[in-house]
Amino acid sequence: RSRRRWWNVVTTVEEFEETAETTVERLRQVVDAMVVEMHAGLASEGGSKLKMLLTFVEKLPDGSENGIYYALHVGGTNFRILRIQLGGQRSILAHDVERKPIPQILMSSTSEEFFDFIALSLKEFIERKGDNMQLSQDRGKDLGFTFSFPVKQTSVSSGTLIKWTKGFAIEDMVEKDIVECLQKALSIRGLDMNVAALVNDSVGTLAVGHFLDNDTVAAVVIGTGTNACYIERADAVIKCQGLLTTSGGMVINMEWGNFWSSHLPRTSYDIDLDAESQNPNDQGFEKMISGMYLGDIVRRVIHRLSLESDVFGPLSSKLSTRFVLSTPLMAAIHEDDSSDLSQVAKILEETLDIRDVPLKVRKIMVKVCDVVTRRAARLVAAGIVGILKKISRDGTGGISSGRIKGYKSGKMRRTVVAVEGGLYTSYTIFREYLNEAVAEILGEEIAPYVILKTMEDGSGIGAAMLAAANSARS
Ligand code: ADP
Secondary structure (H helix, E strand, O other), X not given: OHHHHXXXXXXXXXXXXXXXXXXXXXXXXXXXXHHHHHHHHHHOOOOOOOOOEEOOOOOOOOOOOEEEEEEEEEOOOEEXXXXXXXXXXXXXXXXXXXXXXXXXXXXXXXXXXXXXXXHHHHHHHHHHOHHHHHHOOOOOOEEEEEEOOOEEEEEOOEEEEOOOOXXXXXXXXXXXXXXXXXXXXXXXXXXXXXXXXXXXXXXHHXXXXXXXXXXXXXXXXXXXXXXXXXXXXXXXXXXXXXXXXXXXXXXXXXXXXXXXXXXXXXXXHHHHHHHOOOOOOOOHHHHHHOOOOHXXXXXXXXXXXXXXXXXXXXXXXXXXXXXXXXXXXXXXXXXXXXXXXHHHHHHHXXXXXXXXXXXHHXXXXXXXXXXXHHHHHHHHHHHHHHHHHHOOOOOOOOEEOOEEOOEEOOEEOOEEEEEEOHHHHHOHHXXXXXXXXXXXXXXXXXXXXXXXXXXXXXXXXXXXXXXXXXXXXX
């Protein structure tokens, strides 16, 4: 009888693995679906689940920037204040960061109170670093603002809040110009600073990537959530006819977490996760990929297994609690390299109340984590190649206006994608699967030309660099 139950476990895991499979053929279908949706999102407002938002960022930092710049980063429960000193020639001479929790009460207060807290925190930060400020009276007062909520951008330094997410509820802010609110709060606190750039976090990542390496054409964030942006030709943005930019290009914020395609390898666990989420039918790509969800997909599979078999011991009630198994814990299970999987046993016991399971069951745990992470990483890879294909940097040689784009004198051009976020930087196997899949989809001839570069803390620094590149003074 117990043999039979073990067989159930094996069959269920195999079934899961099969449904979640990401063969290179399937990934290529996802690549093509991404390209189709990008076109649709650029063609008309609401033309695709991909919003393809205009950022009005036309001028990315190129490394020549000089001086002291500040940035504020508001995106979750913590907010960050940064100061960087740039020295031209791609050099960052100094870099200070301060993290500060946003008091819960302010998250549902008024916009005046909220921005006053931010302005005051910035003022205190500047006072502490006062000595350096004296050195550059005329510069160093440009500020970049990373604001990771849905914003309808009206210029590189203005935009209105569409809606709050992540537990924020400052109602009077909705539809107000965010930069105006911040600018007013700064002047009340006597800070003579100019908010020169308002950006989403992926745009910040692209900016720092481009500062360090001018071949950077796209950026991806894979942390709690996921998003991507890239440099598009202005004339490809059909929905905004007559969009004139000096550089002929503009950064497009894809909001790719909301991408969807019938080619995505969706399992019953994904369907349940979505149905029970706060935003059903929304952010479908993100729910298969990002740090907020991966651990919970694993939990759902283990829950099913322990209903089908007693090899996990008595059914633990923890297994029906959403989000008990966080993604960092899942990574720790996956990366346990001890011969008896003692780390897995410890997490099973401490987090899921599952004790004394045999080694073969611990191995099943590791297997499930592997399937979930491999799929996530490979889908991100397909998304990245989709972007490259859209801009003819995937080597398939899209021919446009008579010349082969992406090629210079018959050769494929070096192409860099900046990547940031805890899932990529801290989860080694995820990162390896992602890099491997990009090479697999591109093929060995093209793969050497495409480089993924990690940007630690890039989005904040990038916002300060964008302030530099868009400074009225520069
Ligand atoms: P943000 O919350 O702004 O996205 P990060 O980019 O730092 O911040 O990403 C944090 C997320 O990254 C966490 O929610 C978690 O899901 C994931 N993460 C962090 N560390 C690890 C780790 N060691 N292994 C796996 N995932 C991790």
